[in-house]
Amino acid sequence: MKKFVKLTSAVLVILILFFFYQIRWSYFGKKTWENAKNSKMVKIGMKKNQVIEIMGIPDEKKGHGLNNLDSSYHYRPPFASSGPIIINLDSSSKVSSIQYNDD
Structure with missing residues (x-):
């Protein structure tokens, strides 16, 4: 019985x-925590290339509109967050909003 418990x-x-x-x-775990930390450095009005410098290549890009330009970048959040970190871009490819889904 003691062996079973051990x-x-x-x-x-x-x-x-x-x-x-x-x-x-793990690499994946570290990356998600880096995403959360780095997303706090992204500010409204930043250009798309500045976002990529800070955050890296997004896990998912979503386009909208007639020309289907990138309008939102999605990054994986840390474990137990309710959804992705979403960085929305306006028509001039500047950050218009940042959505954390755990606030």
Whole structure:
């Protein structure tokens, strides 16, 4: 019985450590936390190329309008956030709004 408890405890500890590694220390986990941190440096009125310098290539681009220009950039947020970090661009390719979905 003691061996079973020890084995179960060891497996549980390994699973917990793996979970924390995935959400915080893995490449994907680090990138999502960087997205959140870097998005705070993006300001209304910045040009599209400035956003890409700060945030990197977006995970998803969405276009709207007649010419289907990039109008919003979507970045993955940290674990347990309610949605992506969305940076909306106006027709002159400048930041018009930033949506964090966890505020």
